Amino acid sequence: MANRHFGKAGDVWKHLMVCEVLAAAEPTHYAESHAGSGAYDLVYDDERNYGVGHFLEVSAVVDTLGASAYAHALHRFTSTGRARYPGSALQAMTLLGDTSEYLFCDVDPVSAEDLRLWGRNLELSRCQVVEHDGMTAVAEWLDTCAGSRCVVHIDPFDPFAAQPGGLSAVQLAGQVAESGSVLVYWYGFDSPLEQAWALAEIAQRTSKPLTCLDVLVTDETGQGMNGDLGVGTTPGTGFGVVLANVEEQVIANCDRLGRDLIRTYAGKRLPNGQQGGLRFTRRA
Ligand SMILES: C[S@@+](CC[C@H](N)C(=O)[O-])C[C@H]1O[C@@H](n2cnc3c(N)ncnc32)[C@H](O)[C@@H]1O
Secondary structure, three states: OOOOOOOOHHHHHHHHHHHHHHHHHOOOEEEEOOOOOOEEEOOOOHHHHHHHHHHHHHHOOOHHHHOOHHHHHHHHHHOOOOOEEEOHHHHHHHHHHHHOEEEEEOOOHHHHHHHHHHHHHOOOOOEEEEOOOHHHHHHHHHHHOOOOOEEEEEOOOOOOOOOOOOOOHHHHHHHHHHHOOEEEEEEEEOOHHHOOHHHHHHHOOOOOOEEEEEEEEEEOOOOOOOOOOOOOOOOOOEEEEEEEOOOHHHHHHHHHHHHHHHHOOOOOOOOOOOOEEEEEEEEO
């Protein structure tokens, strides 16, 4: 299954950070264990209005957001003709072009075919798409790119699922961090008690310093109860990214972009019409 949550607020947060890291790191090798499809036809429902719709609006007036690598990748697909939302793999292909070698994994044949199509459209000479378990493929690939500028993006639906004898997404994240490659790991959660959970999980599996840029969806009191992020961006749910082996200056840029974006949500109603907001926390 491709990414059914494309263009929602959690997706925008992830892509804002991934693109910033990619633009700064200029990797020679880029891999995604859970790549999704290349692009999705853009629809504007309540969740997307709150996510990508809101970003397109505010990036026209907030300079830092408008100048972000994410805005650059996004506008290429939203500003003309048939509006599409580019997934993370297509954003990377757009930003890096043929300067990088790519490994994109997805078990969904439709997503894999779409990725191949975009690789051909953009005339990328080193774009490999594999249609089996992404944790296994990326773990093997990591060994081959030692000494290169490598970035790995891990974005699972189920962070603890593993093939028999294989790695889970959080285990792979620990290995990537340990290898010295740049890691961008996306996570979501359904209760304030789970905020930043991926930081602790990955920290158990690596000695490398980690940074976590976390967002909690709150109600009008600044609190939230339990929710279901898969259903909607409701109070008590949230999302974030964990970064490893990313330069301090790049983390600072991600932090600033994140804060600028969160600020634009002040006074905005949640997708379900409730009063509420987004609260940003940075942890290490
Ligand atoms: C959240 S989506 C990816 C979205 C994409 N990274 C983006 O940001 O645009 C997760 C994807 O993981 C794929 N998937 C699920 N299990 C997988 C596995 N074991 N290996 C590779 N892909 C998997 C699903 O088919 C789905 O397309």
